[in-house]
Amino acid sequence: MNHYGRLALEFHQQHRPTALAAIPDPEVYFTRIGEEIATEVNRCRDEILGPVRAGEGPDVLRIRSSQALAAATEVVVSQHPLFQQEAADPDTEDWTDDPDLDRYYRRLAEINALSDPI
Numbered sequence: 001m002n003h004y005g006r007l008a009l010e011f012h013q014q015h016r017p018t019a020l021a022a023i024p025d026p027e028v029y030f031t032r033i034g035e036e037i038a039t040e041v042n043r044c045r046d047e048i049l050g051p052v053r054a055g056e057g058p059d060v061l062r063i064r065s066s067q068a069l070a071a072a073t074e075v076v077v078s079q080h081p082l083f084q085q086e087a088a089d090p091d092t093e094d095w096t097d098d099p100d101l102d103r104y105y106r107r108l109a110e111i112n113a114l115s116d117p118i
Contacts, residue, residue, distance in 0.1 A: 001027065001030055001031045001034055002031075002034040002035065002038055003034070003038075004033070004034040004037035004038050004041070004077070005030040005031050005032075005033055005034020005035070005037075006030070006034070007034075007077070008030050008033050008034065008037070008080075008082050008083065009026060009030040011082070011083055012026075012030075012082070015085045016082075016085065033082060037076060037077070037080060040076050040080075041069070041072045041073050041076045041077075042072075044072035044075055044076055045065070045068045045069045045071075045072035045073075046068075047072075048068040048071055048072055049064060049065055049068040
């Protein structure tokens with residue numbers, strides 16, 4: 001499993017445990033996903049990097065390539081569906097650490113209770 005596969009697996013362990021539990025063979029799944037992400041990151045890096053510039057030496061190209069790889073990784077990983085957190089269930093989520101959100105969900109529950117048909 002490559003770096004991206006391990007990253008996706010660790011993300012699932014922390015932020016998507018329900019989805020992770022539904023995967024029959026996580027090792028095989030995240031190995032394949034890691035390869036797919038690496039391919040997409042490389043494609044994006046090449047797109048960002050573009051062609052070698054006139055008069056560009058190998059050191060400058062290496063720096064640009066490294067910067068393009070970092071940018072591509074950020075773009076691909078941040079937009080990949082596997083790196084999105086599971087939706088929180090407002091009925092079971094504890095919002096007490098955020099008073100504004102707690103008030104919002106309590107009020108929303110009250111409104112929903114009033115609008116339930118009898």
